[in-house]
Amino acid sequence: MKALDTNVVVRFLVCDDAAMTARARKVFERARDTGEPVLISSLVLLETLWVLHFGYRFSRRAIV
Numbered sequence: 001m002k003a004l005d006t007n008v009v010v011r012f013l014v015c016d017d018a019a020m021t022a023r024a025r026k027v028f029e030r031a032r033d034t035g036e037p038v039l040i041s042s043l044v045l046l047e048t049l050w051v052l053h054f055g056y057r058f059s060r061r062a063i064v
Contacts, residue, residue, distance in 0.1 A: 002027070003039040006047040013048070014056060 004027065011017060012024040031038045052058040 001037050006044050009048045010051050
């Protein structure tokens with residue numbers, strides 16, 4: 001099982017850097033294809049929400 005970092009989740013969702021987005025997408029695709037679970041901790045989820053809202057100015061509605 002892999003534990004994901006906030007950066008991986010944000011890059012996957014935001015797609016603002018082509019190379020980093022491709023790497024993040026590969027992590028999720030590998031998990032899907034192999035059935036290996038990934039861990040996204042509650043702290044990573046909270047950090048992701050914070051970054052999307054305050055860093056990227058996503059609305060609360062867009063985040064939900």
